[in-house]
Amino acid sequence: MDHADELKNIGLKATLPRLKILDIFRASPDRHLSAEDIYRLVLADNTDLGLATVYRVLSQFEQTGLLKRSQFGGSKAVYELNDHERHHGHLVCTRTGDVKEFFDAGIESRLVAIAHDMGYDLADYTITLFGRARSAEANASAGAVPLRG
Amino acid sequence: MDHADELKNIGLKATLPRLKILDIFRASPDRHLSAEDIYRLVLADNTDLGLATVYRVLSQFEQTGLLKRSQFGGSKAVYELNDHERHHGHLVCTRTGDVKEFFDAGIESRLVAIAHDMGYDLADYTITLFGRARSAEANASAGAVPLRG
DNA sequence: TTTATTGCAAAACCTTTGCATGTAT
DNA sequence: ATACATGCAAAGGTTTTGCAATAAA
Numbered sequence: 522m523d524h525a526d527e528l529k530n531i532g533l534k535a536t537l538p539r540l541k542i543l544d545i546f547r548a549s550p551d552r553h554l555s556a557e558d559i560y561r562l563v564l565a566d567n568t569d570l571g572l573a574t575v576y577r578v579l580s581q582f583e584q585t586g587l588l589k590r591s592q593f594g595g596s597k598a599v600y601e602l603n604d605h606e607r608h609h610g611h612l613v614c615t616r617t618g619d620v621k622e623f624f625d626a627g628i629e630s631r632l633v634a635i636a637h638d639m640g641y642d643l644a645d646y647t648i649t650l651f652g653r654a655r656s657a658e659a660n661a662s663a664g665a666v667p668l669r670g
Numbered sequence: 671m672d673h674a675d676e677l678k679n680i681g682l683k684a685t686l687p688r689l690k691i692l693d694i695f696r697a698s699p700d701r702h703l704s705a706e707d708i709y710r711l712v713l714a715d716n717t718d719l720g721l722a723t724v725y726r727v728l729s730q731f732e733q734t735g736l737l738k739r740s741q742f743g744g745s746k747a748v749y750e751l752n753d754h755e756r757h758h759g760h761l762v763c764t765r766t767g768d769v770k771e772f773f774d775a776g777i778e779s780r781l782v783a784i785a786h787d788m789g790y791d792l793a794d795y796t797i798t799l800f801g802r803a804r805s806a807e808a809n810a811s812a813g814a815v816p817l818r819g
Numbered sequence: 820t821t822t823a824t825t826g827c828a829a830a831a832c833c834t835t836t837g838c839a840t841g842t843a844t
Numbered sequence: 845a846t847a848c849a850t851g852c853a854a855a856g857g858t859t860t861t862g863c864a865a866t867a868a869a
Contacts, residue, residue, distance in 0.1 A: 534823060534868050556859080571826045576859060578824095592741060596834085597858060612785060615793055623784055628777055632799060635772055636761060641801030644764055648797050650781060652790030683843050685849060705834080720851045725834060727849095745859085746833065 531585040538563075538570045542578050546588070546602050553591070553599040553611075553620045593620065593649055610648035617654075680734040687712075687719045691727050695737070695751050702740070702748040702760075702769045742769065742798055759797035766803075 524543050525535035533539060545562050546554065554562075560575045579600050582588040588600045593613050599620075608629065609622040628648070636643035673692050674684035682688060694711050695703065703711075709724045728749050731737040737749045742762050748769075757778070758771045777797070785792035 529869095536824060536868070538825075569826095573827075573860080574825055580860095592743075594741075610784075612788055612790060614790070621788060623788065625780060625784060628780055631774060631777055632797070635759075635774060636799050636801045639761055639770060639772065640804050641761060641763070641799070642804060643799055643801045645800040646798065648781070649795065650785050650790070650792055651794040652785045652792045655789050655791060678844095683848065685843070687850075718851095722835075722852075723850055729835090 531587065533581060533585070537568065538574045539578050539581075541566070541568050541570070542575065542582070543587075546600075551620075552601045552622075553593075554601070555597045555599050557597065558599075591647065591649075594651070608646075610650065612650040612652060614654055615651050619654075680736065682730060682734070686717065687723050688727050688730075690715070690717050690719070691724065691731070692736075695749075700769075701750045701771075702742075703750070704746045704748050706746065707748075740796065740798075743800070757795075759799065761799040761801060763803055764800050768803075 524540050528535045528539055528543070541563050542559055545559055545566075546552075549562070551558075556572065556575050556579055559579070560570075560572050563570055563575070579588060579590075583590050583600065586603055589603045590598050590600050591611065592598050593611065607624045609624045610628075612621045612623060613619070614621075632646055633643050673689050677684045677688055677692070690712050691708055694708055694715075695701075698711070700707075705721065705724050705728055708728070709719075709721050712719055712724070728737065728739075732739050732749065735752055738752045739747050739749050740760065741747050742760060756773045758773045759777075761770045761772060762768070763770075781795055782792050
């Protein structure tokens with residue numbers, strides 16, 4: 522199944538802007554992109570499109586579960602591909618703004634329990650960590666799974 | 671020490687807008703208030719002030735550690751008194767928008783460890799849970815501490 | 820051909836800022 | 845008296861929307 526069929530399967534016409542934006546996400550080394558990021562990347566790729574279209578496509582992709590939207594402290598939202606892997610937290614570098622991802626099963630089950638104990642059914646959650654990178658980029662894991670480098 | 675002295679101690683003149691906004695936070699049943707919320711509450715209290723002043727005061731109060739700022743998915747920021755209690759997570763009701771707070775020591779230490787393992791020193795973090803309230807507002811705790819109601 | 824999608828420009832929304840006026844110390 | 849704070853209105857940044865033109869099905 523190619524990208525065009527993928528879009529049709531979620532009920533969207535396979536238009537150039539949509540295909541291009543999907544490509545951008547699949548090709549980008551940075552998983553977390555803002556509307557402005559995408560707008561610039563598409564233009565740089567010699568494809569002309571309007572910023573309004575970017576916003577509309579991102580919104581549609583989010584509603585169909587293709588993308589996930591987050592906001593990391595700043596004013597602009599960022600989107601990432603929803604690969605249907607485990608729900609993960611984000612670690613944002615306070616110096617560079619770099620975003621890394623992690624998953625911890627213990628935390629997730631604890632959050633479910635906490636919500637339950639407070640009378641709620643957990644529907645979704647976000648965890649955002651802010652930290653300064655230490656000089657040596659130690660990466661020995663003590664159980665948490667850094668999903669990506 | 672009264673509110674006026676409290677403001678002077680953090681290096682701010684004890685002006686009417688600042689005293690009023692501090693009062694609003696101390697008196698509000700809802701701990702989490704947006705700039706617009708405060709603007710309306712102050713006006714309703716027969717005190718005239720500009721919205722720009724509300725934003726400026728909130729910003730100053732945040733910088734001096736009197737308030738903490740959060741953003742729960744939506745577009746507008748909310749502020750809460752920083753009582754210097756434990757750093758807490760938020761549970762947002764997806765129906766009503768109500769916000770409850772909780773603290774869990776295990777999660778906090780786990781997050782410190784995760785950041786450390788990924789090469790970072792944890793500086794700050796946010797946890798936001800979204801959930802639907804169950805009919806019976808069960809509140810039996812299994813270890814987590816709902817800080818308030 | 821029919822319906823969805825795009826682009827542009829305008830508007831909406833939240834927040835910040837310039838500047839003249841007013842106020843706490 | 846002096847430095848800081850305020851109000852207003854204007855501008856800023858991000859996101860949404862109306863509408864005529866366009867492209868996918």
